[in-house]
Amino acid sequence: MKRRTNGDGCVKKLPSGSHRWQITLGFDEHGRQILKSGTEKTKQDAERARVQALADHSRGLLPVPSQVKVGEWLSRWCALKRANLAPKTHANYQYVIDRHLIPLLGHKKLQDLKPSDVRAAYVHLADRGFSKSLLHQARVILRQALQEAVFDELVARNAAEVARLPSFKRSQTARALDTAEVTAFLRVASEHRLGRLFAFVLSTGLRRGEVCALRWVNVDLERGILRVRENVTVVHGKAVLGAPKTEAGVRDLHLASDTVALLREHRREHGVSPNGYVFTNARGERLYPDSLTKLAGKLAQRAKLGDVRFHDLRHTYASLMLARGVPMEVVSEKLGHSRPSTTADIYRHVFAEEHERHTLDLTELLTPVPLKIRSAAKRVEDVDADEPAA
Incomplete structure (x- = not known):
């Protein structure tokens, strides 16, 4: 040496x-x-x-590992991640770090941090009534930041890797409207200048920010294709135009004939704004996402539907499509999800009519259904025939 x-x-x-x-x-x-x-x-x-x-x-x-504290490392890590995160995601990460993680864990040295410390932080947040979503975000941040510390050889193991979140009771905060509720909602919405926007969302399942960012240049009415290329997010109260939420969010959607007709009528009535956005406010400016959320809530109240979020219209689109038998993979791509499992876990709502349709009495359950099944011997022969010679 x-x-x-x-x-x-x-x-x-x-x-x-x-x-x-x-x-x-x-x-x-x-x-x-x-x-x-x-x-x-x-x-x-x-x-x-x-x-x-x-x-x-x-x-x-x-820095010397024994001198690096968790709070210092989290802040440094978040700053380095900024270039690879969407502005809203980075702002959320910074908020969780500053508001929750640093007060609970920031004083500890990286090398002294134990899984039990991380678990205690999760329990503290849960006991204070914070949502499961916030705890999941805190866990994602800690796991990524501490894994980076492992790669930099500041610590030997990731203390957040084995620390589990406390149990939560399953809650259903999302809502999907049934056909009667959709009809009532659209009847009230039609009286507003943005009424067609809500019908458009219920026909396409676009995210709030994707609707605000939609430009006519990305709408091909002749071919009936909509190209999702931009998204508007709200960061610290300011609307920021950027790319869609995920890579899968960049997608082309085929529009139904009545949706094409709706957009044609909307363009004839409102024309094309100077900035080219499809849906605008009364001054012809790009819509602010939070204003759509408030408007959706007001329209739902007028329709006597109770609390309805703008995002619930996206839930409604997904659930109605799945209830009609559209394959999960197709709905997932239309929604811009990376995996069909996301669609199934978050957006699938079972309507009462589906329960009724699939309710069978004992006689039906016990009635033999003729099925054509290959014998085990045949399957073995097929496998053997496909196997290469030894």
Whole structure:
């Protein structure tokens, strides 16, 4: 091993042929060296990595692990993640870190953090009445941030990886309107200048921000295709135009003939705004997402439907499509979900009519249904026939 003075570290060739570099960051409270190391394919690369690590350490970019606290690391991690997150997601992460995680865990050192500490933080948030959604977000942040600390060799394990969330009673906050409720809602909505917007959402399942961001340039009425390419989110009270929520959110939707007719009529009546948005406010400006939420609630109250969120119209679209037998995979793609399981878990609502349709008496359940089933022997023969010769 080639040694250097003044804590410069060393480079050592490994039996595999690669080279391992190592430097000393300092000493712990017991006088033991705190080391930082890595492996490179060549000696030249290892030397370069060693020198870079020393330079980073001298500039404070490679802190001594025992001195890094959870709050400091979370803030640093969130700042580095900013470039890879949507503005609203980053704002939510920063809020959860500043408001909840730092007050509960920020004072602890990274190396001292235990799964029981993380679990206690989750329980504290749950006991104070915070939602399951917030706890899930806190868990995602902690797991990602601490995993980054593992990769940087600041800690040996991810304390949030095995810390489980407390149990929650299953609650149904989302609502899907049935056909009679949809009819009542649209009857009231038709009296408003944005009435067609709500009919459009119930026909396409678009997100609130996707509707606000929709431009005529992305609507092909001749071919009946809508291209979802932009989304508006609200970050710290300000509407921000950006890409759709996920990669799967970038999608082309085929429009039904009555939806095409609705858009044609809307364009004839309102024309095309200077900025090209399909739906605008009375001044011809892009809609503010939160205003749609308030308007949906007011229209639902007038229709005597109780509390209805704008997002419930998206739930309604998904549930009505699935109730009509549209394959889950198709509905998932139309909604812009990455996985059909998301659609099934969140947006599937079973209507009373479906319960009635699938209620069978004992006689029906016991009546043999002729099924054509291949014998086990036949299946074995088929498998054997497909198997390659030994």
